Amino acid sequence: MEVILATVIFIISYIFIMTEKINRAVVALSGGALLLLTGVYSANEMFMHYIDWNTIALLFSMMLLISITEKTGLFSFIAIRFAQRVRGSPIPLFIGVSILTAIGSALLDNVTTVLIFVPIILKVTKQLSLPAFPYLLIIIFSSNIGGTATLIGDPPNIMIGQAVDHLTFLSFVNHLAPLAIIIFIIMLALMVLLFRGTLTAQKTNIHELMAMDASSFLVKSPMLYQSVFVLVLTLSGFMLHSILHIELTIIALSGAILLLLLTEKEIETEHIFAKVEWVTLFFFIGLFTLVGGLEEVGIIDEMARAIVRSTEGDFSKTAILILWISGLFSGIVDNIPFVAAMIPVIEEFESYGMVYLDPIWWSLALGACLGGNATLVGASANVVVAGLAEGSNQKIPFIRFMLYGIPFVLFSLIISTIYVYVRYLIPYMSQGL
Template identity: 75%
Template sequence: MDVILAAVIFAVSYVFIMTEKVNRAIVALAGGMLLLLTGIYRVNDVFLHYIDWNTIALLFSMMVLISITERTGLFSFIAIRFAQQVRGAPVPLMAGVCVLTALGSALLDNVTTVLILVPIVLKITKQLQLPAFPYLLAVIFSSNLGGTATLIGDPPNIMIGQAVDHLTFLSFIIHLAPIAVIMFIIMLAILLPLFRKRLFTSVSNREKLMEMDASAYLVHSPMLYKSITVLAMTLTGFILHAFLHIDLTVVALTGAILLLLLTEREVSTEKVFSQVEWVTLFFFIGLFALVGGLQEVGIIDELARGIVLWTEGDYVTAAILILWISGLFSGIVDNIPFVAAMIPVIEEFESYGMVYLDPIWWSLALGACMGGNATLIGASANVVVAGLAEGEGEKLSFLRFMLYGVPFVLLSLIIATIYLYIRYLIPYMA
């Protein structure tokens, strides 16, 4: 009975999130509350085990950092200078945004990257009177593909790296970066021609852009230098966190609290907190609670065990099936809980005689990261982009995003299957 109840609550909540008739944060929280009221789990369970407070704290910290830094005019300065470099041309602008997002997502992590870049992208599109949707779509796709390439780029990769000691930062680059680059090039080849005719701005808008003095938007005050310094230190901490043995969340919280202390006289904490995207944070909390209900009744675990039974321990079948199941499932729920459920299952594959598990781990990572492009709730970065856009009056439609996301994920999984087969499975069978 609990299994049916949890599945129904999740399905109904998901339908309401898709139709966008009610605020998605309210829907997700209401779904989690129903799970509590029906006794699927207890309050302690959802708060201690299912809500990923590390992710919530990381998002909150970066929102605080960006809220303070934005007051200095730094992002407006970067936005104008970047747009001026491509002379306001819409298509080169999209290509540049994609490259910056992918690189940032690989070197930092995709959530941090979109938190920094989306406000800049929205400022540029408003200045040039361009439709924001194509650029936001490109940012989401690029962030998930860039995050696929490295250990720290996407939460699923971090979880896999922590579970498997011999998979190092360099291992992820060697094995996942090539397919991430291939998919990134294919993405550009699809999106740029697809939106070319819709990306138009008048000559007068471009001329106004070129005449703008970007430096005039900078507020030359101590807060500017404090913000740049702390933001740079925080981003450096993200890059070096594996060597420093400090958790990403601790780095982000340290940076946020330090900047709050340093700028407290210039901007009140109340004003900073008022600009935090609380709707996005509470949506995450509700989403974690909803997925926690599926975990509590064993639906996700049964799905994982079903993979083992279906493949009957066959190495090649298991690798391909894990790629597709994780890819498709990550589009429906956030990829973090699915990867958490799959890690112990893959570790048990050794009992089926599978000694060399690396290709299986790469299948899980590729499916989880690339599958996140299917829907607006498929990956953490997607939710953040949607929240930031909504805060600026540019609402991303769930269904409209799916029309582009689902076909792209299917294409990604087909190409990833070919990549896995040629690079790992054929040599294994030989």
């Protein structure tokens, strides 16, 4: 009975999220409340086991940092300078923001990167009277592809890296970055071809942009220098977290609290808290509770074990199936719980005689990270971008995003299948491991 309840509540909630008739945060939270009322899980289980408070705290902290920094005019300054560098040309701007997002997502993490770049690109597109959707779409795709390339780029990679000791930062770069670069280049070329007709700016707007004094937007007060210092300090902490042995959430939270303390005299804390994207945060909480229902009744775990049964322990079939199942599943729900369920299952493969599991780990990482591009709820970065866009009256339609996301994910998985087969499975079969 509980399995049916959890499944029905999840499906109905997902349909309402897709149709966008009701606020998505309200829908997700309502689904979580129904799971509590029907006894699928207890309040203690929901709050202690299924809501990922580390993710919530990380997002909240970065929103505080970005909100305070935005008050200094720094993002307006960067946006105008960036647009002036490409002389207001929409296509170079499109390519530039995509490359910067991908690099930032690989070196930092994709959620932090989109929190920085989305406010900037929204300001530029408004100034040039350009449609925001193509730029927001390319930011989401680029952030998830860039996040695939490194250990710290996307939460699934962090989880896999923590579970498998010999998979280091350099291991992820060596095995995943080449494919991420290939997919990114193809994706960028396709997106330019798709949107080149709509990405045109009026000459009047370009002239106005080139005549603007970007430095006039900077509020040159102590808060500006404090914001830049703390933001750089926090981002440096993200890059060095594996050396410092400090969790990303702690680094972000410490940076946010430090900046609140430093700027308390210049700006009221209440104003900063009012700028936080609360709808996005509560949507995440609701999404975690919905997926938690599927976890509680064993649906996710059973799906993971069904993979093993369906391939009858065949190594090559298992690696490819995990790639596709994780890719398709991650487009429907957040990839974090699926990866969490899959890790112990893959660890058990050794008992089935599989002594070389690295290709399976890479398949899981590729599927979970790249599959997040399918829908607006497929990855944390997607949800954040949608929330920031909605806050600026540039709402991203769920169905419209899917029309681009699903075909691109299928294409990414085909390329990944070829990559995994050629780089890992052919050598494995030739050596008879």
